[in-house]
Amino acid sequence: MDKILVGLKRVVDYNVRVRVKTDGSGVETDGVKMSINPFDEIALEEALRIKERGAATEVIVVSIGSAESQQQLRTGLAMGADRAILIQTDDSIDALSRARALLEIANREDPGLIILGKQAIDDDNNQTGQMLAALWGRPQATSASKVELDGTHARVTREVDIGLEIIDVDLPAVLTVDLRMNEPRYVKLPDIMKAKKKPLEEVPLADIGIDPSPSLKETLFEPPAERQKGVMVDDAQGLLAALKDKGLV
């Protein structure tokens, strides 16, 4: 195959304990560490491995977001992607619009495979890949932990609630990856320097004809319900007594 397209979303780093703003208008993101969505790093790693095996010739990373997403795209280039596309918007657009924007790029680039994360760890939506596959009229293989390419099709192992499901899909297809697919490589300093010279194209969202106003309104952000502070017991006997007290054993 020629090209693999990978979606990279800029998100609050997974180690950050996110707090809700006191006025309920959103979550605190000022001065917070931002990273590539961890699932997307795995998506990119898989694309790079496919290319390194000779089964693809170019890996393109795409991000939809503000100019700051260039940082994550540069990291993707440093990991080994060949070029990057930023679909630029300062609005927080919804999943369907994101899928439509990715579809525009898919139509333009005609990739053999699109690899996304199974979910973005900020909105925890788990939808974009499925929506993109639907709009593109192509197969989807979500929550993938293994992919074997065979010319015109791919055999994909999916992590499902009761175990592992194996499906076979015609290419091109959309893959969304789970955490156990691979372990992403570390970026080396010389690669960061090299990445500065790689092409990063900016496309304003408006230029591809997508309405940025979200159809779903997020009206209030609240902290989750707290659990009451519990009791400490000293040993196994104490634990059993406490459980008996609650009628649990």
Place this chain on the structure above:
Amino acid sequence: MSKVLLIAEHDGSTLNASTAKVVACARQIDGAEIDVVVLAESAASVAAEAAALESVKRVLTVENAANKTAIAAVLAPQIVALADGYSHIFGPSTTFGKDLMPRVAALLGVNQISDVMSVEGTHVFKRPIYAGNAVVTVEAPADSILVATVRTASYQAVDGGNSAVVESVDVNVELPTHTRFIELQAGSSDRPDLQTAAKVVSGGRALASAENFDLILTLADKLGAAVGASRAAVDAGYVPNEMQVGQTGKIIAPDLYIAIGISGAIQHVTGIKDAGTIVAINKDEEAPIFEVADIGLVADLFKVVPELIDAL
């Protein structure tokens, strides 16, 4: 009035427990009239189970050899063909629903509300974001169909005893052949199902090997509990992936959850927040799991777990 279409989850012969929880959510919508659709090769047994669920008005069956296994790209156009006249289409937030429902939403040209945890109005719902660190209220436009998945851990299954009408329906849509089911590798286990069990015992990285994880299995068996695990335990290969609890594993709400040798990372804790009683056994008194535990025991698991097994 709201007309809600629920997509039944099943394995070809039995209805998955998630469906009764989705009904529990859907009936919170004011004036909801609830239909359940069973897409299957042969739907009779699943449809009979769905028809027994309280609050269900009708069960629709769509029988087709192509529906033998659940392939999102095959099921989605059939659901879209049935969507006319419904105000809402709901599915469970299980791997089945997560795979399928966004595909339905995109074909209908609408967004999806993922993981509904409470109904605030016919088009207003709450859902968790940032691994459960925040809860957002989402409002969908009232003039278009609303597609959502339901966070099953937030709901108690509705009772049985109903006898809704069952109707077979035809959908005339072309189905894609670009996706083929090959096989399912399901761990066979006599233990209770992790997603519905009243008690769950989970082990983490501290177990240090698959052999040691037998301690967790033995304790679970003594308690009649299902077995869960942290991502670290799954990644290390102590147990298979279907046992993972948390943000990217299963979100569960048992009456009793016992976390053994699990630190309590936010991604793990988000999967157990709705448990009735959380017990933590960890040798580090600073472990974050103790912040959410109702009963905590600072101890070496290799000492206390055998003691618990002996005492039970």
